[in-house]
Amino acid sequence: MEYTIFGKTGVRVSKLGLGGAPLGGVFGAADELEVEKMIHEAIDGGINVIDTAPSYAEGESERRIGKALRGGKREQVFLATKAVGPGQRFGREETIRSVEDSLARLRTDRVDLLQIHDAEQRPFEEIVEETLPALEKLREDGKIRWIGVSTRDLPLLMGYIRLGRFDCVQFYARYTLIDHTAKDDLLPLASDANVGVMQGSPLGMGLLADVPAPFLKADVKEEAERRMAFLRFLRKTEPHGLVEPAMRFSLSRPDIHVTLTGAATREVLRANLAYCDGRGLEPAEEGRVFDLFQGKKLFADRGDAK
Template identity: 55%
Template structure:
């Protein structure tokens, strides 16, 4: 396992983190035992960064993570988000959301609190409400660092330019078939000293040949993804899910990314993915070929 410092926060983290959506059952039924065992397997593999949100499983992901970390809280860096989808991004809603997260997580502090889904609010509402609440919570010692999460680069850029963020989490924007985060998000993050967290390096399961259920309603997107994956046969291994290793290594060795998240709901998957966090990436010629194939071509 490789480790790094989370930007200017000084917080030391594993370069691979465990994404919490599968723990809450968002990608298929997951038992509480499997969720807890997966967290323990991640810890045992050297993973220290755990990313969740109230949205995942409507609180179940946070609750299960808190249960799994009982007695092992000191080994973990916990990142969660606010607010719950459907709620306004007001000051009061944000304070309430974080307090509820603290209870579910069974902890007195959150290492990284992130504004969830920047596209779901206006910049003004988020600045006057959620970001202001985050700063107050940081002064109170209930959170250690502040971030924002989003897929739209132009929207995320607004928050990067405030200078208030310690981290920015993008997802599905630095993968083998869509690496458009290189064009705006990464340069801005470097300029403002913001650490990048890369979510969904497997493009919501697409690169593992198991797309998330909600993507089945978008046949055009899946068809384009299949076309792009066909151009990556030079990276595919003969075993099932043959692009997973290349996809993980592509993200894990990117110097612009502090933490790459892996979504896993079983100990075997998280242990296998952790083995890819050894500093070995694609060959130079392979990397160049990938970057040339889809430059400036977002999948979504």
């Protein structure tokens, strides 16, 4: 396992983190006992970052993680969750209630990182005036240690970084083999601000694993298939030959501190752990990937023309 320092927090974190959505069964049935064993094996394998959210299976992910971290394992991990979420108001009271409920499900008195979930769902002003002050108060009270924000919208994340009040940002599917636009502006800005960076969905919401998420629009899937056809030179194993190069592409990026991947079984976990040896793509291969899709978004930002 490789480790790095998570921005201004100074915490030593594993380059591979465990994403919480599959743990609650968001993407299909996940046996609770197998999930607990898998979490324990992840910790034994060197993973010390677990990221979840109250909206993952209506709290089931947090509940399972809390159960698995009993017996002293809680102190072995950098535990991250999120506040509020899709379809909710991000007001002060809602935010505090969300965090208190998460602490109860996680069976802990504090989380290491609390992130504003899917920040594009609510106005910037509401988050700055209500959500963020609520989290800062919770930090003063010792219930959270650091504050982050998550969204796929890169310009929005950059606006939050410029506030100087966040310790971490998390985006998803924006530094992949078929959309690596995070490298152009966001990653340099985060590095200059010494802000921790997490990336979720390095497989592009299943596209690079040949199992695209069902909610993806047809035009996105069609464009992804077109782009993947140009990546045949990376396919060294089959089936799902782009999984390994996609994982190594993200894990080897020094200014992405944590790459989050979901796993619901120990078999999937072991495959992911095998990519944590510090080896990325060959320089010529990486350069070719950059040249193919330089500046070409697959996933639009909020302000893009429809």
